[in-house]
Amino acid sequence: MDRPPLTDAPAPRAGPPSGGFGRLSFGFLGVSVLSGVLLVPFYSPAAAWDSLENIQGGLAWGFFLRALHAYSSFAVLVTMALHVVQVLAARTERQLAAGVWWRSVILLPVTIAALLGGFVLRGDAEALAALAIWKRILESVPFAGAEIARLFLGSVPGDLGAVALHHAGTLTLLLWFFTAEHAGRLLPDVRGTVLAALVSLALAGTVPLPLGAPPAASPAHLLGPWSLLGLQGALVYLPPAAGWLLPLAFVLLLGLVRHAESPARRTLLAALAAACAVYAFFTVRVLLSAR
Amino acid sequence: MSSRRDFLGQLWTWTGRALIAASGLVLFRALRSSAPPVREVALDAAAVARAVASGGAAIGEIFVSGTAEAPVARSLACTHLGCRVAGAPGGFACPCHGSRFDAAGAPVAGPARAALARVSLARRGDAWIARL
Ligand code: HEM
Numbered sequence: 001m002d003r004p005p006l007t008d009a010p011a012p013r014a015g016p017p018s019g020g021f022g023r024l025s026f027g028f029l030g031v032s033v034l035s036g037v038l039l040v041p042f043y044s045p046a047a048a049w050d051s052l053e054n055i056q057g058g059l060a061w062g063f064f065l066r067a068l069h070a071y072s073s074f075a076v077l078v079t080m081a082l083h084v085v086q087v088l089a090a091r092t093e094r095q096l097a098a099g100v101w102w103r104s105v106i107l108l109p110v111t112i113a114a115l116l117g118g119f120v121l122r123g124d125a126e127a128l129a130a131l132a133i134w135k136r137i138l139e140s141v142p143f144a145g146a147e148i149a150r151l152f153l154g155s156v157p158g159d160l161g162a163v164a165l166h167h168a169g170t171l172t173l174l175l176w177f178f179t180a181e182h183a184g185r186l187l188p189d190v191r192g193t194v195l196a197a198l199v200s201l202a203l204a205g206t207v208p209l210p211l212g213a214p215p216a217a218s219p220a221h222l223l224g225p226w227s228l229l230g231l232q233g234a235l236v237y238l239p240p241a242a243g244w245l246l247p248l249a250f251v252l253l254l255g256l257v258r259h260a261e262s263p264a265r266r267t268l269l270a271a272l273a274a275a276c277a278v279y280a281f282f283t284v285r286v287l288l289s290a291r
Numbered sequence: 292m293s294s295r296r297d298f299l300g301q302l303w304t305w306t307g308r309a310l311i312a313a314s315g316l317v318l319f320r321a322l323r324s325s326a327p328p329v330r331e332v333a334l335d336a337a338a339v340a341r342a343v344a345s346g347g348a349a350i351g352e353i354f355v356s357g358t359a360e361a362p363v364a365r366s367l368a369c370t371h372l373g374c375r376v377a378g379a380p381g382g383f384a385c386p387c388h389g390s391r392f393d394a395a396g397a398p399v400a401g402p403a404r405a406a407l408a409r410v411s412l413a414r415r416g417d418a419w420i421a422r423l
């Protein structure tokens with residue numbers, strides 16, 4: 001028997017809290033992976049900078065492909081961050097089962113690690129500095145630090161093979177699996193993909209991505225990847241272990257939001273907002289000191 | 292019926308976990324075995340002589356000074372977090388977090404606390420072998 005609805009309120013939507021930015025983020029991930037795969041035949045992890053110089057100058061549309069990959073990848077993180085804000089503002093985090101929620105939270109550090117890996121793959125002076133710092137940070141993990149550093153970064157100087165493997169393999173697969181599980185679909189939807197592709201194409205066509213300084217160059221200031229500038233600034237004052245402890249603390253705080261009730265939830269959100277503000281402060285500071 | 296499905300589901304989950312663990316182990320071993328214990332870098336003796344004659348110069352990741360017969364080598368890896376320092380007025384400067392070192396490699400400003408590491412050099416034929 002059909003019953004009339006008890007109220008006029010719309011029925012809650014089924015499924016995960018996708019939101020516009022979430023879909024868009026998955027779309028950008030699709031563009032990033034596709035453009036990354038297209039770069040592979042022309043890229044050599046053992047002669048990174050030389051191969052990029054060739055992609056940039058010697059390969060028709062090479063400069064465009066590089067920019068497409070870089071900008072779509074940056075947009076994955078930007079839209080993901082906006083999506084998280086959207087979810088927290090709408091208080092929809094409990095629409096995901098606890099396990100899925102935690103895996104979704106892990107998407108943030110995995111994306112940043114993929115971006116850092118890509119930055120290192122450039123093999124220019126800034127990339128080599130980022131690689132050296134990343135190594136020290138991983139080595140500061142107690143007990144297995146040296147092994148973890150070797151596992152992620154390899155051990156042959158000048159060969160970025162291990163970084164490339166994790167960039168295009170481990171990290172990208174994790175990103176895709178966790179995003180797919182969270183979104184409840186294996187592939188990004190058509191609308192998100194088309195929009196992400198249009199934005200990426202427009203950016204790649206209008207904002208050229210320069211080739212970095214050659215690896216032997218010694219510029220007066222070196223900047224890390226934009227998403228890690230705050231950490232670069234904080235590491236002037238903090239020990240190397242802060243490089244993994246601070247991101248870990250942030251991820252744990254964010255993850256706990258799903259399990260907290262009202263006053264505790266507000267405290268967690270305030271702590272996260274404060275952390276973001278301090279991070280933005282250090283980012284600006286590093287940018288100013290490099291001028 | 293449902294318990295059989297539960298069992299198959301469990302089997303599937305645990306097989307997946309075992310495969311992930313096994314592939315992690317294989318990757319770990321593969322990358323671990325390629326670790327060289329100490330790296331040796333050969334510096335061309337003529338390049339070392341030129342560096343010394345100019346009062347000290349960088350050859351790759353090593354700064355060479357001293358005399359042609361007894362060159363002194365220092366690593367250019369910053370003792371803060373490992374970026375390569377560059378020559379600057381009065382010594383060396385690090386482009387990553389602003390550490391500064393005097394001409395002898397001692398830290399004078401910034402987050403670095405230790406001096407630039409000395410690298411041992413040994414003559415072998417036409418080259419000086421640096422052990423890093
Ligand atoms: C199958 C997947 C992928 C492959 C095969 C791949 C491949 C590559 C290659 C060959 C490079 C070096 C070329 C260059 O620097 O221009 C690179 C750089 C880069 N990748 Fe990927 N990538 C993949 C996925 C991703 C993902 C998922 C992200 C981040 C969300 C990402 C972010 C980056 C970034 C930021 C760079 C540096 C771009 C630059 O500044 O030049 N990649 N990638």
Ligand code: FES
Pocket residue numbers: 369370371372373374385386387388389390401402403
């Ligand atoms: S790595 Fe040189 S100051 Fe930090």
